[in-house]
Amino acid sequence: MSGGRTSSSGSRGQPAALRQRCRAAQxxxxxxxxxxxxxxxxxxxxxxxxxxxxNVRITGLTDVAFGTVANLSADAVxxxxxxxxANTASNGYNVRASGSGAGGTFSLSSGADxxxxxxxxxxxAGQSSGTQLAANVALSGLTTAATQxxxxxxxxxxxxxxxxxRSAALSSAxxxxxxxxxTLLIGPE
Amino acid sequence: xxxxxxxxxATAVIMALTGGTAANAATQGTQGATSTGSVAVSVSxxxRVQLSGLTDVAFTNQDPSxAAADAQNVCVWSNTxxxxxxxxxxxxxxxxxxxxxxxxLTVPYAVEWAGSSGLTSGTALTSGTALTxxxxxxxxxxxSAGPATTASLIVKIAAADLQSMQAATSxxxxxxxxxxxx
Numbered sequence: 001m002s003g004g005r006t007s008s009s010g011s012r013g014q015p016a017a018l019r020q021r022c023r024a025a026q027x028x029x030x031x032x033x034x035x036x037x038x039x040x041x042x043x044x045x046x047x048x049x050x051x052x053x054x055n056v057r058i059t060g061l062t063d064v065a066f067g068t069v070a071n072l073s074a075d076a077v078x079x080x081x082x083x084x085x086a087n088t089a090s091n092g093y094n095v096r097a098s099g100s101g102a103g104g105t106f107s108l109s110s111g112a113d114x115x116x117x118x119x120x121x122x123x124x125a126g127q128s129s130g131t132q133l134a135a136n137v138a139l140s141g142l143t144t145a146a147t148q149x150x151x152x153x154x155x156x157x158x159x160x161x162x163x164x165x166r167s168a169a170l171s172s173a174x175x176x177x178x179x180x181x182x183t184l185l186i187g188p189e
Numbered sequence: 190x191x192x193x194x195x196x197x198x199a200t201a202v203i204m205a206l207t208g209g210t211a212a213n214a215a216t217q218g219t220q221g222a223t224s225t226g227s228v229a230v231s232v233s234x235x236x237r238v239q240l241s242g243l244t245d246v247a248f249t250n251q252d253p254s255x256a257a258a259d260a261q262n263v264c265v266w267s268n269t270x271x272x273x274x275x276x277x278x279x280x281x282x283x284x285x286x287x288x289x290x291x292x293x294l295t296v297p298y299a300v301e302w303a304g305s306s307g308l309t310s311g312t313a314l315t316s317g318t319a320l321t322x323x324x325x326x327x328x329x330x331x332x333s334a335g336p337a338t339t340a341s342l343i344v345k346i347a348a349a350d351l352q353s354m355q356a357a358t359s360x361x362x363x364x365x366x367x368x369x370x371x
Contacts, residue, residue: 058218058226066232072268072330076232085220099230108230117230149220165232171330175236175268175370183227186218 054188056093057085057149064163064182069170076165081125083151084144084159084186092189094140095121097133100180104135108178115178118164125157140189236370238267238274239330242337246344246364253351260343262306264332265325265368272326273371276302277319281363285316289360296354299345300364306338321371342366 060082069076086093097119101107108115122130123142133139147154163182218224242264248257267274278300282288288295303311304323314320328335344364354360 053222055220055222055224056218057220057224061215061217061226061228063215063229064231065229068233068235070235072234072237082226108232110234115232115234161228163230170234171237171266171268172328172334173234173268174270175234176270177231177233179229179231181227181229183225184218186224186226188222 054088055086055149056088056186056188057083058184058186059083059085059150060157061161061184066165069165072170072173073167075167076170077128077162078164079128079160079162081157081160083146083157084123084142085146085149085151086144086186086188087149088188090189091143091145093142093144094138094187094189095133095142096136096138096185096187097121098136098183098185100182101135106135106180106182108180110174110176110178113174113176113178115165115173116169117180118166119182120162120164122160122162123158125155125160127160128162130160130162138187142189234268236267236269237330238265238368238370240265240366240368241331243342243366248346251346251351253354254348255351256348257346257351258309258343259345260309260341262338263340263342264327264338265323265340266327266330266332267325267368267370269370271371272324274323274325274368275319275321275371276314276323277317277367277369278302278314279316279365279367281365287316287362287364289362291355291358291360294355294358294360296346296350296360298350298362299347301341301343301345303341303343304339306336306341308341309343311341311343319369323371 062080064078066076066078084093098104099106101114106117106119108117119133120130121133121139123144131139144158145155146158151157161184215228216226218226240263242262244261246259246261248259251257265274279285280287282290282295287298287300289298300314301311302314302320312320325339326336327339332338
């Protein structure tokens, strides 16, 4: 799934690699057409360079299954490392999370019973804690180390998603099976 | 005459796995100006109960002509759909009998349970036999929110039994309560 932000024109906002390719193209010829990554139409050395849009991609997600929580007096925590790719100049991105509860809240349900959960994000892989996310509010200022959109080269994972069921919520919940979903929307920065 | 209980409590845990809906597979984002992924989140909360708020029962310098009784309010929490539970009591006497002792001297006592707090009488418990069909109003495992107490534990010593006790002698014992979800 992806949204439809329009691409930027010229070199502003391009990844460094694209800008370098544009500059090289501008130096090498008066009229250039680059297809792979940078589409440039130049008249002399001062012409514009049209780059691919800022792109992001999130992959490597796995379902969060806590199973049966034996100890309701302790927090239940599930963390996973995933691939977050951003091709912006700074490799920056933001993440906005929403749950399947009312208004996008982070809440699981079992019939009429609700069980809230918390979501944290860490811009580094392999972490079991991070910055608390509020539902429908973007966490910005993140950067990624990924160099390939699905992390099949370079770092295999680049961020951590942490889901927490607090003991207070667990010990107040009625017995049962609770289900829900968590949606993560990534935007470039 | 001094009679002293050392109270003890135990919580029983019975776990029941409840069937759940199969989780949807996670969806991965595609490359674009934005990218969206999603995961299913699931958890199973088993049946649990907790007994808390117990205090020791101490009858001190008890007048043997007057029956002794002590009632205390306790917290019983159950997370089942009915908030139901049962309670099974046993004493430290032979085969779990409700008796206090000082060496070879013993005296019986009675235990009652009420499913509401603030009561001075309830249903008599038999050692080793669960009293079933109880429900709790607790909304928090330790009653730190919602009702502060939800049940009553009553311990009694009949006047006749007090009169059988040796003066200036401390009788002690332990009462254990096992609570299980229903």
